[in-house]
Structure formats: structure tokens, C-alpha cells
Amino acid sequence: AQSVTQLGSHVSVSEGALVLLRCNYSSSVPPYLFWYVQYPNQGLQLLLKYTTGATLVKGINGFEAEFKKSETSFHLRKPSAHMSDAAEYFCAVRLNNAGNMLTFGGGTRLMVKP
């Protein structure tokens, strides 16, 4: 079985501050890991993904995430928050076997204060 835990359903940062959104997963086999962003009343958009290779992956809009197997984590970060980053962020895991089902975390709502 696989599961995804996002610590903190709401995170508030000031504009220009570091954004850190936490994601931990449990999986019996090496997973593929994803971060999606959802703006109000819109569908999900892929920010970045980890499959194999380099553990630090860079995505769109200045976001990056690091896969740490020993910590079973895939935290998302951005050095400097913009007002436009305010949205809901979802971490997801996908097994690289025949099932290939995406399992999402509960989401973290990021608020950016001016």
C-alpha cells in the first residue's frame, strides 16, 4: 500500500520569504513522486516530478523538490515567494508497476502575505 502525508494543511509566508511545503510518503517499492498546484476553480497543473536519477528536481515557477529516500520525503521549496504562488499544492506518489495509480496527499494551502 502507498500513502502520502502533507504536514500542514495551511502555510502562510510573507512575500519574498522561503516557501517550504512538506511531503512524506510510504511505499513498499521505489515510487515516482509529483507535486501539483491547483489555483481556485481550476484543475491541477504539474509543477515537477521525480522518477529516477538526480534527487533534486527543478520545476516551473522557480519551485524545486528533493527526494530523500532515507527520510521518505519529497519536500517542495521556493527561495522567494510571490503573491501569485498563493494556491493549493498537492504531493502525489505513483508506483512504477502495472497499477500506475496516482495517490494524492490532502493538500497544503499556501497563503502569501504582502
Place this chain on the structure above:
Amino acid sequence: EAEVAQSPRYKITEKSQAVAFWCDPISGHATLYWYRQILGQGPELLVQFQDESVVDDSQLPKDRFSAERLKGVDSTLKIQPAELGDSAMYLCASSLVGGALNEQFFGPGTRLTVL
């Protein structure tokens, strides 16, 4: 830019009524997914199609939900009868094929409110 289309965007219905949602995936995408996203939670997969065939519907409440993709292109998700607990956002996504490395592109969703 190609997008996944969904309609309607919003639907309000009374319990015990029937509702239907429509999804048109990106042209050429063989795999289509329906997700349900309850407010404050992440999306949960309801059903996955590969062309016109169902690949996974293990999480679909089959006593009231049905999904079809008759010609392997657009798809319809139906609920009959609707219950209060069905209030949620219903998201459709598509990908070129169903493999783990293929990005799923999501539509804007249909927000269902059951009164």
C-alpha cells in the same frame, strides 16, 4: 494550447436526482481518468480508461456511479441517484498512455453540490 475540457463547470442538484458530467480529453490522449476531490482533500481516482476500455474502476461506487467512453474519445460520468455525500469537485485528466512517466493533464473540473 490543447486542454482537457469539462462541462458543466458547476452543477447543483437535489438528492435522488441523476447527474452527468462530460469530459473531452486532449486530442490523441489514449488514457482518461476521472477523479473525485472532496473539499479540503486530495483527488481520488474513480476510474481509468485506456481507449474505450476500463483499466481500473476499483474505487468507483458502482451501485450509483457509471462511466463510459464509448468511442475512446470523450467520456461521461453519471451519478444516479445523487446523495448528499457526493458533493465534490469531479476532475477529468488525460495522458498519452497510462505509463508512470506520462504526465496527466487535468481539466478545470465540475463542482457538484447536492442539496
